[in-house]
Structure formats: C-alpha cells, structure tokens
Amino acid sequence: MIGAILPREIGRPPGALRRSLEDVDEVDGRYDFDLAEFPLFRFHKHRQAASGREPLCYSDTITGKDGQEVVREWKCYPGAFGFGGATTQRVFYELVQLYVQQGSRGTQIQFGTPRALLLRIWPEARNPSRADYARLRRDLDILRGYDFHCRNAFWDRERQAYVDMNWRLFGDVCYFKPRPGRSAQEELPFGFIEASRVFQQIARTRGFFCIGFSSHLFRSLKPLEQRLALYLSKKFVSQAVHQRFVADIGRALPIEAARPDNLRTILRQLSQGLLDRSVPTLKSFRFEKSRRNGEWLIVFERGERPKQRSERRARHGVCLDPEVGLLVEDIVEQVGSRDDALWWTKCAEILGPDLIHQGLSQLREAASVQPVRNRGALLTKVFKDVARVRGLSITG
Secondary structure, three states: OHHHHOOOOOOOOHHHHHHHHHHHHOOEEEEOHHHHHOOOOOOOOOOOOOOOOOOEEEEEEEEOHHHOEEEEEEEEEOEOOEOOOHHHHHHHHHHHHHHHHOOOOOOEEEEEOHHHHHHHHOOOOOOOOHHHHHHHHHHHHHHHHOEEEEEEEEEEOOOOEEEEEEEOOEEEEEEEOOOOOOOHHHOEEEEEEEEOHHHHHHHHHHOOEEEEEEHHHHHHOOHHHHHHHHHHHHHHOOOOEEEEEHHHHHHHOOOOOOOHHHHHHHHHHHHHHHHHOOOOOEEEEEEEEOOOOOOEEEEEEEOOOOOOOOOOOOOOOOOOOHHHHHHHHHHHHHHOOOOOHHHHHHHHHHHHHHHHHHHHHHHHHHHHHOOOOOHHHHHHHHHHHHHHHOOOOOOO
C-alpha cells in the first residue's frame, strides 16, 4: 500500500494540502454536451415501467445539411445491472473530472483505489462501509453496461452523410490487490476504467464544456438538482433565457411523475433548490402557458454565463512531441516545480500517457493520506515502481 512507502513528513502545516485541494476543486466542473441533455439515469424509486428495463427514449430536432431540420433520436438501453440512479450519476461525474484532470488523453481513466474514488464523491465520508464499496463497484458496472442507440446523431461533413451510432461509454474496469482475497482496505492504487473509443473521440475533438460552477457545489446538490443544473449549464452557454415545455424537460431529466401537476411541482422544487444553493448560472425561473396550445412552459433566466476555456496547452520549456509536452505539464502541475522537466520528459517518453496518469493517481492518493513534503521524489519512486512492474527501464 502507498501508506507503507511514505515517510512521516514534518514541517508542513497539516491544513496546507487540504487547502490546496479545495483550491483545485474551485475550478469549474466539466461535462459532456449531449449527455447533459439526453436522459441517462433514473431517479424515481418506484419505476414507472413494469419491468424497469425499457430504454430511456428521447428525440429532438437538429439543423442538418443546408439548414434542413432533422429529427435526432436517442435510446439508452441498460446492461445486466439495469439503469443507474443518484449514486451512478455521481460516479460518472467524477470519472469525467478525472479524465479532464488527466488531460483527456489515453485509454484509461485512473481512479487509484475504490476508496480514493469514494472520497472524491463524498469527501466527508472518511470511513466508507462495505456497502459503499459494493455500491461503487455496481455503479461502475452499470456505466459499463449502458448501450446508446442514436439515429441521425450528427451530419458528417467529410463523408456527406448522416450518422447513426450505437456506442458505449466504457470498457473494462480493473482493480488491483496484493493477495487473492479481496479487502477494500488492501487494494493497490492502480485501478482504472477504460474509456470507449467514442468517449475518447469526444474528449479529443469536442472536449467537455465548463458547467459554470465547482465540483464542490455540484456534490452539495440533490440528485435531480444536479441533473437540472447540468442541463441548464449546457443551455446557458448560448442562451440568456431558456424555455421549454414542462413535459419535454421532464422527459429529458427524466422526472417520472404520475401526473402533469406533480411534474410542475417537482420542477418548481428543483429550480428553487438551485436558487437556494446559489448556483450562479441560474437567476430566476417562472411558469407560463403557451399561447399556441395552452401547454405549460417553464422559463429559466441565466445568471452567470458558463465561461468556456480551452484545454490546457503546453507552456514554454522542454517539449518535443506535443503529447509528451502535455504529460510533462500534468506532472509539473502535480509536483509544483519545473526544476526536473528533463527527467519528467524522459519518464513521459518511456511510460506513455496511461502509466504516467496511473503514477499521478498514486501521488494524489498518497497526498490525501498525509502531507508530502517532496512530491517530486515520491513521484519518481512511483514511476520507477510502475516501470519495473511493466518490464521497462528508467534511470535517474
């Protein structure tokens, strides 16, 4: 275990690391544009569908070739473990944040140990229970099982064709342990989940948008409040006022209410909850009846616009291959010094993105256990251990 290789550090205030982690957490959270709008999780405890396994279905209209309006359809099928709910949403959100922190590169999202991932989701839960670990593993399997079928997903300019896509979010998930038996407390910090080809392509080409508030605030929201906040963040990137029929937004979240008036009541509670928690992107909301057909609309007025920033690029300094340069920037950011950039460049060239981020995940987990005075020295040891396990050789 990482704790076994750490010397007891002294001379650094115990709260210094905690404050630095909180500062990092103040960076705006990220999410995917399409997944913010289309239904993915089910929050109602009593399923409306008889079997609970019918796909979540949704459609909208996009602008296609020559300005033509095209109906886009989305179906989300559950895997062997069914649909995810509130905890699955939280796990998925944290996986996106981890991938962004890892530079949105590589095939693996390194989460270290299940404990490390649980403490990201619930920082106050210092001693997760056996049930917490079981729930986390189940949530990861639920995410791996999702199967998305999209018709007219987008217009491919290069091929001059509309694209139908069937795709998944994730592939394998791997945990590591020192002995054949399984104990959550003994797992080694090498855990990862594989990002699918489509997930990687989204990160590489379109990227993940800034939601306009921090992960700390996101975690404080109730599950359906989280879902509504993500939906509005996407809309508020380009709209100062967003209005939608109550029935349509209910299907998009989804809110599985028995009656239409219940749907309005729930939406009112969710929207007021965002205002009460000072979510900066929302200024106000109101209900109106459509003059065209008399159906209820909900109208949201934007507060602060979610400011979009480009992904971090390599700064001036030691940089050969662009991907290597970005890996070095990730390392420098974690160790807090550019003094050993040549050494980190060598490590990045030999180990590659997945092993580099595996090592950085171990460093973050070690730092969450106790203050680390020399992060560079610890990371060097971790990289050498990782290289030795894979039969690679780095010296320095």
